[in-house]
Amino acid sequence: MQLKIRNLEKYYGQFQALSDVDLDVGDDEFVCLLGPSGCGKTTLLRIIAGLEPFNSGTLELAGKDLSTVSAQHRGFGIVFQSYSLFQHMTVAENIGYGLRIRKTAAAEKAAKVQKLMALVHLQAFAERYPYQLSGGQQQRVAIARALAVDPALLLLDEPLSALDARVRNDLRLEIRDVQRRLRIPTIMVTHDQEEALVMADKIVCMNAGRIEQIGSPKEIYSHPRTKFVADFVGISNFLTPAMAARVVPQLNSQAPDAQHLLALRPEDIAVRMTETAQARVTETSFLGNVTRLTLDLGDTTLLADSHHSEGLKIGDAVTVSVPPDAGVWVRA
Amino acid sequence: MTVNSSPDFAAAPRKAGKALAISPIARILYLTSLWVPLIGLALFFLYPLVLIVQRSFVQRDGMIGIANYVDVLSMRHIPGVIWNSLVMSGLTTLICVVLGFMIAYFLQRTHARLRWVISVALLLPLLAPSLVQALGLIFLFGRNGLISQATGWNLQIYGLWGLVISNSMYALPQAVMIIQASLRQSDTRQYDAAMMLGATPWQRFVDITLPNARFGLLSAAFVCFTVTITDFGNAAVIGGNYRVLATEIYAQVVGQMNFNMGAVIGILLLIPTLMAFYIEKVAAQRHTSGATEGAMPVAPDRQPLRDISLGLFSYGAALFLIAVVVTVVYASFVTLWPYRLDLTLRNYNITAQGGYAPLWTSLIVSTQAAVIGTLLLFMLVVSQRRLGRGMAKAVYLLAIVPVGVPGLVLGLAYILSFNVAGALPGLLYGTTLLIALCNFYHYHSQGFLTMVTGIRAVPPQLEETVTCIGGNSLHGLRDAILPVMLPTLVAVFFFLFMRSMVTLSAVIFLITPQLSVGAVSVLRLDQAGFATQAAAFSVCIMAVVMIALGMMKATLTFLERKPRN
Ligand SMILES: Nc1ncnc2c1ncn2[C@@H]1O[C@H](COP(=O)(O)OP(=O)(O)O)[C@@H](O)[C@H]1O
Numbered sequence A: 001m002q003l004k005i006r007n008l009e010k011y012y013g014q015f016q017a018l019s020d021v022d023l024d025v026g027d028d029e030f031v032c033l034l035g036p037s038g039c040g041k042t043t044l045l046r047i048i049a050g051l052e053p054f055n056s057g058t059l060e061l062a063g064k065d066l067s068t069v070s071a072q073h074r075g076f077g078i079v080f081q082s083y084s085l086f087q088h089m090t091v092a093e094n095i096g097y098g099l100r101i102r103k104t105a106a107a108e109k110a111a112k113v114q115k116l117m118a119l120v121h122l123q124a125f126a127e128r129y130p131y132q133l134s135g136g137q138q139q140r141v142a143i144a145r146a147l148a149v150d151p152a153l154l155l156l157d158e159p160l161s162a163l164d165a166r167v168r169n170d171l172r173l174e175i176r177d178v179q180r181r182l183r184i185p186t187i188m189v190t191h192d193q194e195e196a197l198v199m200a201d202k203i204v205c206m207n208a209g210r211i212e213q214i215g216s217p218k219e220i221y222s223h224p225r226t227k228f229v230a231d232f233v234g235i236s237n238f239l240t241p242a243m244a245a246r247v248v249p250q251l252n253s254q255a256p257d258a259q260h261l262l263a264l265r266p267e268d269i270a271v272r273m274t275e276t277a278q279a280r281v282t283e284t285s286f287l288g289n290v291t292r293l294t295l296d297l298g299d300t301t302l303l304a305d306s307h308h309s310e311g312l313k314i315g316d317a318v319t320v321s322v323p324p325d326a327g328v329w330v331r332a
Numbered sequence B: 001m002t003v004n005s006s007p008d009f010a011a012a013p014r015k016a017g018k019a020l021a022i023s024p025i026a027r028i029l030y031l032t033s034l035w036v037p038l039i040g041l042a043l044f045f046l047y048p049l050v051l052i053v054q055r056s057f058v059q060r061d062g063m064i065g066i067a068n069y070v071d072v073l074s075m076r077h078i079p080g081v082i083w084n085s086l087v088m089s090g091l092t093t094l095i096c097v098v099l100g101f102m103i104a105y106f107l108q109r110t111h112a113r114l115r116w117v118i119s120v121a122l123l124l125p126l127l128a129p130s131l132v133q134a135l136g137l138i139f140l141f142g143r144n145g146l147i148s149q150a151t152g153w154n155l156q157i158y159g160l161w162g163l164v165i166s167n168s169m170y171a172l173p174q175a176v177m178i179i180q181a182s183l184r185q186s187d188t189r190q191y192d193a194a195m196m197l198g199a200t201p202w203q204r205f206v207d208i209t210l211p212n213a214r215f216g217l218l219s220a221a222f223v224c225f226t227v228t229i230t231d232f233g234n235a236a237v238i239g240g241n242y243r244v245l246a247t248e249i250y251a252q253v254v255g256q257m258n259f260n261m262g263a264v265i266g267i268l269l270l271i272p273t274l275m276a277f278y279i280e281k282v283a284a285q286r287h288t289s290g291a292t293e294g295a296m297p298v299a300p301d302r303q304p305l306r307d308i309s310l311g312l313f314s315y316g317a318a319l320f321l322i323a324v325v326v327t328v329v330y331a332s333f334v335t336l337w338p339y340r341l342d343l344t345l346r347n348y349n350i351t352a353q354g355g356y357a358p359l360w361t362s363l364i365v366s367t368q369a370a371v372i373g374t375l376l377l378f379m380l381v382v383s384q385r386r387l388g389r390g391m392a393k394a395v396y397l398l399a400i401v402p403v404g405v406p407g408l409v410l411g412l413a414y415i416l417s418f419n420v421a422g423a424l425p426g427l428l429y430g431t432t433l434l435i436a437l438c439n440f441y442h443y444h445s446q447g448f449l450t451m452v453t454g455i456r457a458v459p460p461q462l463e464e465t466v467t468c469i470g471g472n473s474l475h476g477l478r479d480a481i482l483p484v485m486l487p488t489l490v491a492v493f494f495f496l497f498m499r500s501m502v503t504l505s506a507v508i509f510l511i512t513p514q515l516s517v518g519a520v521s522v523l524r525l526d527q528a529g530f531a532t533q534a535a536a537f538s539v540c541i542m543a544v545v546m547i548a549l550g551m552m553k554a555t556l557t558f559l560e561r562k563p564r565n
């Protein structure tokens, strides 16, 4: 079972919402579509669901063309950010809705609903209505409802964005756990890079309707290929080849060409207090485990992390040092 | 207008408790603007209502008891009349809700073309006195109707069916408005989720559309029931021998001065309203977390079979509504309907029933109602903003109760309260002011709800900012509230004006031999056998209302163009 997307394009009138999208989703893979608001994540998800038509390209599941199959018959599960529970049905009725549509036998349906309610820890709430549930509980119901029909593919559109931080963290782990246990290929949309890094097997980083890079969380974080990815996932300093040669002369790698920038993570930059100032601290912010410094190098500024023990203050004169294998060259 | 008792007070700044240092003038201003409207409601709405309740329980022997109820219900013909009214209103409600749902669905969920035809058609019944529908039906299908004459059919339009059809035409626009509003609230993601689970279009309709619309449908049903069970105009014109409560009460109270019976029936007529309020309350609880903010509206789609059948009903109903009013206008210019159809202005030379004097009275009454009403409602919503949550809710509830009181009951309550010799309240009887007040409180709730919607658009911070930079409350009013509220004030003003021009069911009790209004003239002319003159008179009323509507649209356009700051 494999979802295969090739050369997909989508226009809203004149506006191109998706260009040249290629994507594969393998068996029991958890894929995150990550990107800023408005970059086309929801549009892509809705096209995969069959809720939105597309202009050109191919969309296949296990070698079968999906463009002729309507959303109603694709057999996928979907969960939205909110508002999608049936307000006049109880938790059990919501979860059992897909089975009712499929005319599943009553006993089998009841057993399945029971199992799913246990899976998402909602047994005690079977007879409640959505308006009697918290946001996190409502999303659990939505997930169970989507899972009830044994979907070939699970689609999640920012399912956690409307929840507060604590609940969000719990549900992240829960969703991942359920997905691993049921081994359902899943695509989740998010604009939260931390969420994508924590949950995904594979991150699809999108920008302005295009896919910038696809890779494991580790690859995306440590080997971003474009400036956008390096900037959107984590924090980076960017140096032109000329500046890099001056600030990090000991660097091993060479710029492939003049269009590339060196992306340096703040944690790659070590800072020492010295007499002969290479840079000056202009700002410090406390981040808990480290202190983030803003350094003024005359023609550029750098962000660097330092341990509290160094005790650097605004105005201190410092020298920076970078390990020779640090940094990645990215396309501007 | 829906009997909505689920206010959203989130927008109101919570400034209850100890006020900050406030200048004495501002304080007086605030107290005045809170208490004057409330005293108004107490004197001209609650007092009459309490009086009618009390009257219904005071027996002939002076004791308190239910003897009046027993008396009324044991009058030989009354159970029949009550039954007739229930059947008539029940049928009307059924037609309005079913047809109203079809039209609302057609407008809201399909790619309907020529929407304006339907909008215009639905506007017409609001522009004319309620009996115009009956008048038009008679011109078409009555004994001397155009169609009856042309075909030779005897359509038996007088009686139950004529009444049901004309009342349906009268109540349909309100049903469509309420149901359309409830359809508008649905979120497309519910439909998407159901579709992904394999639901067919029909299953989505049954499992999502209908359940989501059910409170709208209920609301519409109650409104249709309340406005038609007591409607006077159509019943008097086309009811024939089919006796209903409205005409019966009128005959008993005005004809035979049987006030106790009037009071009893008035109370009985409040029962559907009490039920409506209860159901709305339950509905409001359920609705709270089906949060509508940020909802994605359901996009219209195409399903040929559905669209064609809905279109057939919608355009059919619209054309019928238009045809009936056009017939009235046409008849008003005809020499001898339907035998000599050459055009003339003779029908407009009205001398019977006081000639055009009642039309001027209507203008005065409507202007008074609009001025007083707009002012009082504005004062009420502005001061209500500063109340604590509990108080604000109490005021809100009080302000929307009038919507559930049928015009006829209010009119009855008014004569019980104000048609008293000598006493202070009696001074008002027979003045245009009393009729104006009656009209205002009759339509109090709709005006109030519009005002509340309007004032929600005024950011509370804006008012506070004005105060912080040194302005007093008056400045806040002038610079923060008024500019944003002006379109709302205009809308409320003309709404009250237009309703006062055409309403009949309450004022019919308040007119005196010296003082009558336009809508009553139409009725009297028709009853006196001058049908085409009645048509001419209603055309005059419609003209006034349409001019008012035009002025409202023009003012609103002007206000929108003017940059507001
Ligand atoms: N129905 C629509 N009609 C026109 N433009 C749309 C529509 N839906 C989305 N868009 C546009 O397409 C772009 C991508 O939208 P969306 O996929 O919702 O972004 P995301 O989910 O990444 O925030 C946005 O610029 C949005 O304005």
Ligand SMILES: [Mg+2]
Binding pocket: A041, A042, A043
């Ligand atoms: Mg989105």
